[in-house]
Amino acid sequence: MxxxxxxxxxxxxxxxxxxxxxxxxxxxxxxxxxxxxxxxxxxxxxxxxxxxxxxxxxxxxxxxxxxxxxxxxxSGGSWFAAELIYSxxxxxxxxxxxxxxxxxxxxxxxxxxxxxxxxxxxxxxxxxxxxxxxxxxxxxxxxxxxxxxxxxxxxxxxxxxxxxxxxxxxxxIDMSTSLGSEVTPWAEGKAWLVCHVLTTPSVQDMRVVHIAEQRKPTRSITQFVANFPGQSIFTPAVYSYILGSGDAPAPIPYVAASALPPTSRLNYQGAVQTSSRACCGGAQERFTSEAHAGRFESIERGAHALPVVSCAAASSAAAGDVVLLAKPSLALDAVGADFAVWQGAGSASDCFERAARRVRDANAPDGVTQTALDGLADDRVQAVIDAGFSxxxxxxxxxxxxxxxxxxxxxxxxxxxxxxxxxxxxxxxxxxxxxxxxxxxxxxxxxxxxxxxxxxxxxxxxxxxxxxxxxxxxxxxxxxxxxxxxxxxxxxxxxxxxxxxxxxxxxxxxxxxxxxxxxxxxxxxxxxxxxxxxxxxxxxxxxxxxxxxxxxxxxxxxxxxxxxxxxxxxxxxxxxxxxxxx
Structure with a gap:
């Protein structure tokens, strides 16, 4: 596709x-x-x-x-659409x-x-x-x-x-309701486009997605997109499905290839402040990992299995852009709050929860490791937020x-x-x-x-x-x-x-x-x-x-x-x- x-x-x-x-x-x-x-x-x-x-x-x-x-x-239009379609x-x-x-x-x-x-x-x-x-x-x-x-x-x-x-x-509507679930009769055969954006800061933007920000010790995981046209920090994306079409794939590619080419790379950077040299300003242990950015086969082929709640949450995450700011991310991570929705690879039915687990694990006391970054890269974890940003x-x-x-x-x-x-x-x-x-x-x-x-x-x-x-x-x-x-x-x-x-x-x-x-x-x-x-x-x-x-x-x-x-x-x-x- x-x-x-x-x-x-x-x-x-x-x-x-x-x-x-x-x-x-x-x-x-x-x-x-x-x-x-x-x-x-x-x-x-x-x-x-x-x-x-x-x-x-x-x-x-x-x-x-x-x-x-x-x-x-x-956003709120997606709440309305979800309820009119499935309830x-x-x-x-x-x-x-x-x-x-x-x-x-x-x-x-x-x-x-x-x-x-x-x-x-x-x-x-x-x-x-x-x-x-x-x-x-x-x-x-x-x-x-x-x-x-x-x-x-x-x-x-x-x-x-x-x-x-x-x-x-x-x-x-609960987490068992997917895009392929039974719909109310009026919606049968129509395409539902659940609009949202991928957060795609590049090097030239001088901004990153803050996946983890913690203190004592200071540690972080950030992400940006490399080999990327950099047309916008917010790349339009869409979960699409022909309602009532069984296991048919998405009718529309998830993103435009001209906006996020398959050659683009997700770059994950981790840093942990070590305590051994705190008197001298401290030393940092650094980690890095990367993955292809423009691959969304599981979302497209498994569109019917995407949870309606997660799709609507991504479409309406109006405060999700806080992931681009270090201090607000630090405050939210400290209390386990998250205003963005996390999406990854793997089966469509589990691509949101699996990604969210990766992010939670990264925010654990000893969560910033090379293994953690490799896991984020393996699952191509990205933040998806309100379509209103595009x-x-x-x-x-x-x-x-x-x-x-x-x-x-x-x-x-x-x-x-x-x-x-x-x-x-x-x-x-x-x-x-x-x-x-x-x-x-x-x-x-x-x-x-x-x-x-x-x-x-x-x-x-x-x-x-x-x-x-x-x-x-x-x-x-x-x-x-x-x-x-x-x-x-x-x-x-x-x-x-x-x-x-x-x-x-x-x-x-x-x-x-x-x-x-x-x-x-x-x-x-x-x-x-x-x-x-x-x-x-x-x-x-x-x-x-x-x-x-x-x-x-x-x-x-x-x-x-x-x-x-x-x-x-x-x-x-x-x-x-x-x-x-x-």
């Missing part, structure tokens, strides 16, 4: 998944809630447009996602909210938020005390974060464990896979400026935070970021429901763009792409110090805005053809479907206290 990827950009494009794609942008809990609300809201509209269907909307019956060949998901329980929740939009916040609270928070009920009295004090002072989000942090301190402070706890509590939207991943028409769900800040989208356009790095990871963004499209923002600002917006608390805007519109040559992505220039954009802006954060009950209300507001009678013409005339096709968008509304302007206040307002002090 990797050999196909090196046969020329045009050939690579032709060999992958054809057909339109749905891209679900990252953004933590905000992204997941927005995608959930859009799904339920579009189901309401599609159900109304198709007389004679079921009495209440279903995902399968409305067919809103039938026309997509692939789903590209990033009948979550699909039922989405359908229940579509059937009762005015009760969606309460339904989401009972079916998703409360099960998530319930994992922290067995915290120590001290954690509960601090959480209760924060809540009494009005810091509800902080109180919830304290409880969840207390739980993970007790059970294991790793990002994989965090992702497992959330997916298991809210959707029944493309927060998922669009570039979908285009690399072969999509020429992409519908994207964006979740923007309250200003409704799609900053994450700018990084795909020429000049987009100007919109990155000073010194941020996108300050050297590599464009995928030849149009300027300024022109894209101007076009987005002119998009029509849905009329918000009266009393909307968190949603500030929902913009919908289409951009016609063309690609530029990108070795980082393996995308040739001159490819015409149609982008259909649904951009939801809101005042909630992506998850930090936010009252998680706010996401229940956000979900309901999105559903009600999309399905509101006042937005019927715009949604049916502009948006629904992106999902159903033009031929299916001329049906008359069902006579039994209420299209009255809904309220955003019922049910949700009771979600401020469930008696748990969470």
């Amino acid at each position: 990797s050999s196909r990827d090196g046969a020329g950009m045009q050939q690579r494009q032709a060999d992958f998944v054809s057909g339109s794609a749905l891209a679900v942008a990252g953004g933590g809990l905000r992204a997941s809630s927005v995608a959930t609300g859009l799904t339920s809201g579009l189901m309401v509209v599609a159900h109304d447009m198709r007389p004679g269907t079921e009495s209440t909307p279903t995902l399968q019956g409305t067919g809103i996602y039938d026309n997509f060949a692939s789903i590209a998901s990033v 009948t329980r979550f699909v039922q929740l989405v359908e229940e909210m579509a059937g009762s939009p005015a009760e969606a916040a309460q339904l989401h609270r009972q079916g998703w938020t409360m099960p998530w928070l319930s994992i922290a009920r067995k915290n120590s009295p001290y954690v509960k005390l601090f959480a209760r004090l924060a809540k009494q002072r009005g810091f509800v989000g902080v109180s919830q974060d304290i409880r969840l942090a207390g739980y993970f301190w007790k059970t294991g402070m790793t990002w994989t464990n965090w992702t497992l706890a959330m997916l298991q509590a809210t959707a029944g 493309d927060p939207t998922g669009i570039a991943y979908a285009v690399r896979a072969g999509a020429r028409e992409v519908v994207v769900y964006l979740n923007n800040e309250a200003s409704n400026v799609p900053i994450d989208l700018t990084f795909l356009f020429v000049g987009g790095s100007e919109y990155a935070y000073a010194g941020g990871v996108h300050a050297k963004a590599s464009p995928v499209f030849g149009q300027s970021a300024n022109d894209m923002l101007a076009a987005y600002a002119s998009f029509p917006q849905l009329k918000l429901c009266e009393g909307s608390t968190f949603v500030t805007a929902i913009s919908v519109g289409t951009l016609q763009v063309s690609t530029v040559d990108s070795g980082l992505w393996g995308i040739p220039g001159g490819v015409e792409v149609t982008l259909h954009i649904v951009g939801v802006a809101s005042t909630v954060t992506i998850g930090y110090v936010e009252d998680v009950y706010n996401y229940d209300i956000l979900t309901q507001e999105v559903i009600q805005t999309v399905s509101s009678r006042s937005n019927s013409e715009l949604v049916r005339g502009t948006v629904m053809p992106w999902f159903l096709g033009s031929a299916d968008c001329g049906a008359r509304p069902r006579s039994d479907q209420s299209t009255d302007e809904p309220s955003t206040t019922p049910a949700a307002e009771s979600g401020t206290d469930d008696g748990s002090d969470v």
Whole structure:
């Protein structure tokens, strides 16, 4: 498969998944809630447009996602995608909210938020005390974060464990669920692209991945990539699988060969401060080992066996870039915490856990040895983290896979400026935070970021429901763009792409110090805005053809479907206290 990827950009494009794609942008809990609300809201509209269907909307019956060949998901979008693909329980929740939009916040609270928070009920009295004090002072989000942090301190402070706890509590997805597990009917035959990045610092970057950082004695293991084009510290990568296809291999090469050639080498360096010459500043015992960097046969051939939890954890490891910093890595290693996900060679079913064991062993008191470095090299252990470090939207991943028409769900800040989208356009790095990871963004499209923002600002917006608390805007519109040559992505220039954009802006954060009950209300507001009678013409005339096709968008509304302007206040307002002090 990797050999196909090196046969020329045009050939690579032709060999992958054809057909339109749905891209679900990252953004933590905000992204997941927005995608959930859009799904339920579009189901309401599609159900109304198709007389004679079921009495209440279903995902399968409305067919809103039938026309997509692939789903590209990033970070919190991958949490949403995993649950919609593998959890009948979550699909039922989405359908229940579509059937009762005015009760969606309460339904989401009972079916998703409360099960998530319930994992922290067995915290120590001290954690509960601090959480209760924060809540009494009005810091509800902080109180919830304290409880969840207390739980993970007790059970294991790793990002994989965090992702497992959330997916298991809210959707029944555990470590036994693999990409090849049984899927809900709507997803059968679609390609799921679980987007993430490999951390690939090179010598010229003057940065390394800190695998182990310990003191007393001072010891470390670091890694960098040699014989490497060095196009980015973060190389786009994707776990891909045709859902329901048994033991079929991945349809898309894991990385573009032009970004990480097979000749690249993983270089592991170890150092231990010896005590015998401490008076003179100490001496160091050094170790080194290396391995091929561009070989991912086990991930590609065994895609069906990759654990869903580990894939979603890699896609959403937003704090995983701390592995590039020595002092934060030292602090995390001291308490056994890990915000990156570790991936290695070997069988796909074990490639994450085996790599994580190698890293844990390296952080043991006597863990920095030549044997340890050789083991890391044998397993080609690397850190994989949030796709947002390359493309927060998922669009570039979908285009690399072969999509020429992409519908994207964006979740923007309250200003409704799609900053994450700018990084795909020429000049987009100007919109990155000073010194941020996108300050050297590599464009995928030849149009300027300024022109894209101007076009987005002119998009029509849905009329918000009266009393909307968190949603500030929902913009919908289409951009016609063309690609530029990108070795980082393996995308040739001159490819015409149609982008259909649904951009939801809101005042909630992506998850930090936010009252998680706010996401229940956000979900309901999105559903009600999309399905509101006042937005019927715009949604049916502009948006629904992106999902159903033009031929299916001329049906008359069902006579039994209420299209009255809904309220955003019922049910949700009771979600401020469930008696748990969470």
